[in-house]
Structures are given as C-alpha cells and as structure tokens.
Amino acid sequence: MNGLFVSSSPHIRSARTTQKIMLDVIIALLPALIASAVIFGPRTLLLAGVSAAACVACEALWEKLRKQPSTVSDLSAVVTGLLIAFNVPASMPVWELIIGDMVAIFIVKMLFGGLGCNFINPAMVGRTVLFLSFTADMTNYVIPEKAVDALSSATPLAIMGELGWNDFPELLLGIHGGVMGETCALALILGGVYLVIRRVIKPIIPISYIGSTLLFSWLFGGEQPVLSLFAGGLMLGAIFMATDYVTSPYTNKGKLIFGIGCGLLTAAIRIFSNSAGGVSFSILLMNLLVPYINGLTMPKPLGGVSEK
Amino acid sequence: MKRKFEIFKNGLFKENPVLILTLGCCSVLAISVTVLGGVGMGLALTFVLVCSNVVISLLRNIIPNKVRIPCYIVVVAAFVTLVEMITEAYMKELYDTMGVFLALIVVNCIVLGRAEMFASKNTVGDSFFDGLGMGLGYTMVITGISIVRELLGSGTLLGYRIIPEGYQLGIVTQTPGGFFCFGGAMAILIACLNKKGRKIDSKTGCGHDCSSCGLGCAGRGGESK
Structure with a gap:
C-alpha cells in the first residue's frame, strides 16, 4: 500500500462547523431577545435562559442514557430552546415551557436520530404542542405598557381592519401584544440581514x-x-x-x-x-x-x- | 394443548394485531381517550372475534370460496348486533362512549383478517384460541394507551381525578396525541421483542410465522401488499 490512502469524498472541507453556524444564528436572535426584554420586561430573559438550558439538558440526558457521543457543543439545542421561548408569551409558566422543550428535543429531534435527521422543525413542533395543550396560557398575550391606542388591547392581527399606517412605527418596533420574540419586526429583520451577510442562510x-x-x-x-x-x-x-x-x-x-x-x-x-x-x-x-x-x-x- | 397456548400467546405479543400487524388502528386511536371506553371496546371486540372465529371455523367447509367475504360479514355482523343491543340495554354509558365505533367492529380489519387468514383454514379449537389471543392483545394495547391518554390528557383514571386541574396536556386527548402514544407503544413492544431475541427475516423484514401471518408479504409470494 506504500502508505497511500484514498478516502472517499468530500476531499475539501470548509472550516465552517455546525457550532459556528449555530453561534451565528444565536447572535442573529440576540437583537430580538433584547427587544423583547425592553418591551415585555426582564422575565423574557428568564424564559429564554430556562428554555435553552432545558433543551441542552434534554439532549445531554438522552445521549447519556443512550450512551451516544455528546453533541451538545454544536449549540443546535440552544437555538431550538431560544426559538421555543420566542414563541411563547412573556407570561408563560416555566414548567409548561419546559414541556415544550422536552417534546421538541426528545420526540422530534432525538427519537429520529438527532440533528440532521429530524423531518420537521423541533422548535415548531414544541410550539404547536404547547399551543394545542395550553391554549389559554399560550394566547395570554402581555400587552406592553408603552402601547398606544388600538394596539394597547389586542394583538395587531386580530384588529387588522382598524389599523392604519400611523400605527406602522409601533408594529415595526413591536410595541404591541404577542408572543415574546415575534413582535419586534425591526430586530428580526436585523438578525435576518446578519444571517444573509454571514452567508448562514440564503x-x-x-x-x-x-x-x-x-x-x-x-x-x-x-x-x-x-x-x-x-x-x-x-x-x-x-x-x-x-x-x-x-x-x-x-x-x-x-x-x-x-x-x-x-x-x-x-x-x-x-x-x-x-x-x-x-x-x-x-x-x-x-x-x-x-x-x-x-x-x-x-x-x-x-x-x-x-x-x- | 401446548400448541393452543402458543396460538393464544401469539396474538398477545409476537403478532399483536394492533402494534405488529397494525390492524384496527382506527378504533384504537378514536376510543382510547378514556379507560372505560378502551376496556369496553377491547372486550366487545374480543367477544365478537372469538365468536366469529369459532362460527366461521365451523362453517369453513360449507362456505363457498367465491362468496366467502359476504358470508364472514354476515356472521360478524350478527355478533356485533348482539353486543350492541346488550351494551345499549345494560351499559348505556359505555354504549354512548363508544358510539359508532361499536357498530364499526363489523368492518374491523382484525375480525375480518383473522376470519380470512386463520379461522377459514384451522380447526375450531385453534380458531377459538387465536380469537382469544388476538382479542386480548387488542384489549391490552387499547387499555394501555387509554390509561396514558386519560392520565396525561384529562388528569383522571376511570373518572377519578389524579392530577389536579390545570396541569393537563390537552394535546394527548386529541388525534396527534393518540398517534404519539400509538407510536410509543409500538416502539416499546418491538424493543421488548428484540431484546428477547426475536429473529427478523432479512428478506421479508418480519419476525412472523408465515403460516399464520395475515400480512401476505413477499415471503409468501406477495399475494397482497
């Protein structure tokens, strides 16, 4: 063999790892997280932290029980946790949020073989299960104190007919009721632009x-x-x-x-x-x-x- | 007698009608919301299955081959009507819980499947034990799933509150939750069978005894898919 080995393709590997991509996604989510903390108060930070920690813990526990190599360091569980937290209102009880995390990681992600093998988005299923199970808590939207006029009582989608272009600044800045991460469109677009510039997403x-x-x-x-x-x-x-x-x-x-x-x-x-x-x-x-x-x-x- | 016991045990685990043969899933998903409904449905199906298996086995040499399916349905429908009338008269609550699914036992795949695949080819005694095993296998699964679904979804067991109000997972009582529990039960049974060293035929992908299996897979020339 003369010490010459030919491995199968790919032969050229980029320096980008899952971890780096996921880190970029987390950075892109930060503006929206900060915006939600400003709009809805510091409880949003607690929910985001608990949710991310719960997802990481679930993944670590699963891999420990199944005696698989740990994939926690690829940060994908952190992204899932953050996205689930973004999809609940700021008033959500913590234990219900953790159930959503468990469904997302155990049932949707790990049962199908971990990152790359799940056929549907784990965070989305987590949110949907929470929505169908705890509908009252999931639609108990916190209305920020700074909201004005029409937007101070309901979510904008429910009263779209009454809104006009003079409400646009509030919509863009997210000063209205909704789940904690979705309201501030400006921060989300900012995160999206960052992802596109960093070539994480097309x-x-x-x-x-x-x-x-x-x-x-x-x-x-x-x-x-x-x-x-x-x-x-x-x-x-x-x-x-x-x-x-x-x-x-x-x-x-x-x-x-x-x-x-x-x-x-x-x-x-x-x-x-x-x-x-x-x-x-x-x-x-x-x-x-x-x-x-x-x-x-x-x-x-x-x-x-x-x-x- | 040992052979009879084997036939009986077959229906419980190795060829469980719901989890391995995946027959009769519709009623399992629909009725397993409460334990009462689950047990009632299981026992009703077991009764119909045992009776129809015995009668069809008795008539197996009389029924003309060309019209055998209508004949099976007439026999099954007779017993279903019997069960329906008895439950409506004496167990009204259970009758209301099961609703249309009680009448639908007539076209339940397990009953027709066992009639076609087992009772029409085997002796009366064997058919009796096959019906009993398959029926109890079905009852076992639907009861297990309904315990999980009633406990997590409604927080009660047979109507008694176990988990306080406000801590229920609503989705478990809905259809997606039924599928979650169904998949979970299937995975648990298969994991247990694999642990016991079930041999899976690499060609057909199943661990059944082909002579009594209703799947009609490639191993038997693929007569049906």
Missing part, C-alpha cells in the same frame, strides 16, 4: 415566503396586506424557522417552491380561519413536503439521463 426562503404572503393576502382580500406582514409570527417564522437547514429543501428552486407554499398556506389560514397558528402550521405542512420538493427539483448531473 435570502430565497424569507423573501419568497414574505412576498407570497403579501401577494396571496392581497388576492384573498385580506385587510391591510402590507401592514399584516409586520404582525403575528411571520417575520420570526420566515427568517428563523422556515430556513432551518434540515427541514428546508436544498436546491434553490426547491427553496422558492417551499417559500411560496408557506406563504400561500399562511395567507389562507390567516384570512379564512381565525386560528392563531397560521405561520407554524404552514411551515410544519411544508416541512412534510420537503423530501418531495427535493426529489422534484434535483438538478440533473452533467451528461446524465433523466430517470423515467
């Missing part, structure tokens, strides 16, 4: 998602289609949840289809149903279609023959 999914939500809201005759983009969980979902590597298509064409599908479903659920889960249900549904989208948009290898 802007295809967020732009096609938000653009198609606008288009279909307008087509379906929704009230204030432009303003409604800055209300509810759309920004959080489009920038941080729909772009999850594992549960989104890996071809550019697929990403476009995925984003448009999410936008269509979100607009439809927002306008034709009064459920508060438009963004989460549409992302979960599209997550399930990802394998098919991947298969349909797979590029043909150079000189290859298309399969019949």
